[in-house]
Amino acid sequence: MEHAEEHGAAAAHGPMEQFEISPIIPIHVGGYDISFTNSAMFMVFAVIASALLFWGGTRQRTMVPGRLQATVEMLYEFVADMVKSNTGKEGMPYFPFIFTLFLFILFGNVLGLLPYSFTFTSHIVLTGAMAAFVFIGVTILGFVKHGFHFFSLFVPPGAPLVMAIGLFPLELFSYLIRPFSLSLRLFANMLAGHVLLKVLAGFIISLGLIFGWIPFAAVFAVTMLEILVALIQAYVFALLTTLYLNDALHLH
């Protein structure tokens, strides 16, 4: 800690300061703070990056794709295949939403791994909002499509009546906990990963030149793990959204 302050660098006193949201363009409207923050800036970056990727990848449209087009096609087919095989044909109208969700979280997670950047998916307010959209949207969809028959989702098929009465509150509870687990999973993974990286990086400074290479190797390995976790968490969010959608569309 003393080394950082000696060199006049921005003295960060802990691993949690990297998650602070600071306004870049302060905007106050009628008592509400709707400033353009660093979190919002990185969300804009994520959207621009994914838009550029897809614009660049679909420009040439050759039969034998080049690298960029192949990447774009692989991403598209990956998510389209996941949605198609989990929800069938009825779920494909929702594919743009799930694809957008997947790309937003993917680019958000990966952009957070760059030095001096900000991981906007490491805030529960954002992951909670996305999970709330998914949960409310899927529940409304279920009620619109099935009416009150939607509650048969909570009664496992082929269960005797006595067990079904006992299982109904349990199933209802595990359904209601879905937005929390969905948001908390992504948030906690990103938070834990970046806190770990920061703590290990602090060790590099404090151990100095001679032994500093040990935590450096650890940071290198953990960064590789974090890249994997970033990809997996984006995939899992999209996959679980697809599975919840399938539950709402086809009750069992």
Add this chain to the structure above:
Amino acid sequence: METEAAKMIGAGLAAIGVIGGGVGVGTVFGQYMQAAARNPSMSNELRTFAFLGFALSEATALFALVVALIILFT
């Protein structure tokens, strides 16, 4: 006892719950490896479930970690 000390002890105890995640993730991937070794043609189908199981198990471990962080920082 000081609040700060109690927070640290509480966070340390809460973080013990993460061990369940370690067991879970190891089980999931170990079973995936066994299944893929028995029937390599199914390995692509099973990979979806492997990652799904990994994420769900990891999430439970991270719930314990989040409790530890809540104790530590609020």
